[in-house]
Amino acid sequence: xxxxxxxxxxxxxxxxxxxxxxxxxxxxxxxxxxxxxxxxxxxxxxxxxxxxxxxxxxxxxxxxxxxxxxxxxxxxxxxxxxxxx
Numbered sequence: 001x002x003x004x005x006x007x008x009x010x011x012x013x014x015x016x017x018x019x020x021x022x023x024x025x026x027x028x029x030x031x032x033x034x035x036x037x038x039x040x041x042x043x044x045x046x047x048x049x050x051x052x053x054x055x056x057x058x059x060x061x062x063x064x065x066x067x068x069x070x071x072x073x074x075x076x077x078x079x080x081x082x083x084x085x
């Protein structure tokens with residue numbers, strides 16, 4: 001019996017890549033959504049001072065934007081000829 005480790009099949013790699021792509025999109029949407037919710041919520045919904053809500057909401061939106069840029073570069077941008085492995 002041959003117990004050597006085989007490299008993962010291409011279909012397994014594609015499945016993992018697709019799952020990670022959709023998870024990164026989901027996280028971007030969650031950060032954007034939660035950031036907007038914090039910014040636009042009433043004082044009864046989130047009892048923070050307005051300055052803290054602006055800071056927290058802005059940070060969440062900014063981090064969502066950073067996650068979007070990273071996901072776009074990793075999963076959606078086609079590599080250039082000189083950037084190929």
